[in-house]
Amino acid sequence: MKKLGLIVNPVAGMGGAVGLKGTDGADTLERARELGAVPHAQERTTTALTNLTGIADDIELLTYGSTMGEAVAAACGLRATLVGSPSHPDTTAQDTVAAARAMHAAGVELLLFAGGDGTARDICGAVGTDVVALGIPAGVKIHSAVFAANPTAAGQVAAAVIAGNINRAVEAEVMDIDEEDYRREVLSARLYGYLRIPDARRLLQGLKAGSPRSDAAMQMAIASELVERMADDRYYIVGPGTTCRPFMERLGLDHTLLGVDVIRAGRQIGKDVSEQEILSIVDDSPCTLVVTPVGGQGFLLGRGNQQISPDVIRQVSKENISVVATAEKLCSLRGKPLLVDTGDEDTDTYLSGYYRVITGYHENTIYRVSPPT
DSSP: OOEEEEEEEETTTTTTTTTTTTOSSHHHHHHHHTTTTOOHHHHHHHHHHHGGGGGGGGEEOOOESOOOOOOOOHHHOOOOSSOOOOSSSSSSSSHHHHHHHHHHHHHSSSEEEEEEEHHHHHHHHHHHHHSBBBEOSSSSOOOOOOBBBSSSHHHHHHHHHTTTTTOOEEEEEEEEEHHHHHTOOOOOOOOEEEEEESSOOBBBBOOOOOOOOGGHHHHHHHHHHHHHHOOTSSSEEOOOTTTTTHHHHHHTTTOTSSSEEEETTTEEESOOOHHHHHHHHTTTTOEEEEEEOOOOOOOOESSSOTOOOOOHHHHHHHHHHEEEHHHHHTTTTOOEEEEOSSSHHHHHHHOOEEEEEEETTTEEEEEEOOOOO
């Protein structure tokens, strides 16, 4: 039997749909709850663990008490040994560190953790490169290269490690940003260290990369194309990213670089909106969603734009999604598809297919979108 560790950050990702861009700190968590945020980490961990139920007899699962792993393991029918429990129902970074150290001491051969960059940073600080680890993406900020492409991929990698089909580990970057700066539209990712992760590149998400300076002219050309296509009787939901910013600037509007805005007839109707605010504003009216993939990773939806939820996508409909990306950004993906990880498998399947991507003024290309496989 192989020892598998499991740590769940139960509040990871709660700030995404309500536009808080994270849940670091007790005050932010409380604000997220006031805004109606609901946890998703348990659900995403369940998706990962589903891949392990068939080989449960080959696993000695070690986890932490209550919502940090015990509850989801029981829900999946997996027997687990507790190596400790959180000190309070509202778990903290200290609980994550303690759990990781306990699992390191117990000799786990793979440590699965559900969370975002903050959770990865805590685990990196606790065990460094002494333990092979892998993240189940469940947070808002997921810039680090230590996460699987989606929860299903995390479970597949874990199963392959347990079966002995993946025996090699590589070091990958742990990045994080200051959430207070992030909310002020200042994005400055810092390298905090490295974790060793299973060498399964096809199933991993990679490190986020910024747009090169040479992309600026093409981004302005994309903006011109979008403005020319606009209709006054439609709402436009504009996602985050530097590729979308020139579009707003051409209209003389303030763009929320790291959030979602809504415009209509050249006016900004909503700024840095949450999922529920989007749904309330558009209210079954015709609308277009403008989104750009994350540089280096290729994620179109599900990374840093959780406000654009499955409900919002159904409101917009697939046919009204405008994908924008410079040719250089697409070339950096080396033929890999654009990815969607909305947290809802049916929505991800619905979004799959080929899209016309605006790459410049009157310049388009056809590119494939799919869930990570």
